[in-house]
Amino acid sequence: MLAPRSDLNLEFRTAMRRLAATVSVVSTFCGERRYGITVTSVTSLSIDPSSLVVCINRNTSVHGPIVSSQRFCISMLRENQSAVARTFSGGHNGAERFTSGDWLDGPMCVPYLRDAQANIFCCVEGSMPYASHTVFIGRVIDVRFREQIRPLLYCDGAYTALPAPARSGEQT
């Protein structure tokens, strides 16, 4: 039996609090300006060609610029970069956000966070609008990463991280 729609949306939201995800900043460059927001909606797509998916709300500051520029970078955050995550999901204006963390210009002038655990530069190769969001497919054109694997996670409405050491090994 289906829940009434309002209950269903609330239940879905509650269920998705259980989906822990790595926190990233998606950034772009358009009209001589930098744009960026915090997202937890990045997932791998294919390896050959290398591609990923990111879902972005159309009401965010970065959506229009990504549609216009057709390029973006995913800066996968490390566990000690929750301040960057907060800045890029908070009330600061677009350009001001980039004072949080050490941002450089990458390929096609797209900004990237120098000490992120990984930076993945993409061109948009497909998009699918749905309700409030657009699903973007990014084809990877360049990759930079650090050896350390210590992702910043978001789960149940809070930032968290894996237990130390980074790799806890197989669960039994």
Added chain:
Amino acid sequence: MLAPRSDLNLEFRTAMRRLAATVSVVSTFCGERRYGITVTSVTSLSIDPSSLVVCINRNTSVHGPIVSSQRFCISMLRENQSAVARTFSGGHNGAERFTSGDWLDGPMCVPYLRDAQANIFCCVEGSMPYASHTVFIGRVIDVRFREQIRPLLYCDGAYTALPAPARSGEQT
């Protein structure tokens, strides 16, 4: 400067080892048979209507049946369900996989894992093929979840989990 293509694919794969993700089984029912595979490619899309995205390799056993049946369930695994994750990504045949864990028939006969931390039943509302994979948009039609928030995670090629207690709170 762009890396040669083969290097780029390897670097992308290495970078994505840093993207910790919650482990789920995506299951469906088609032609009187159950199908399911382990995935880490589930992400939330919109809240109203409730929807999510899952990326599925076209070579997997579940791809054709999802295209045919236009329905699936995401069973988000708990930290102690890595055996289920291994079974649904291993060499067992389709139907045999469902002997690992306590699977029941949900809406539209789609199987779901009773003690998963969440079960989200979806109808396919959109799909976008890209390279080896298809990006499916699932509109949520029913949700079941447990109170406990202890997701099974996959990072750097291994199953892992959040530190106890489940919610470690804000990082500073």
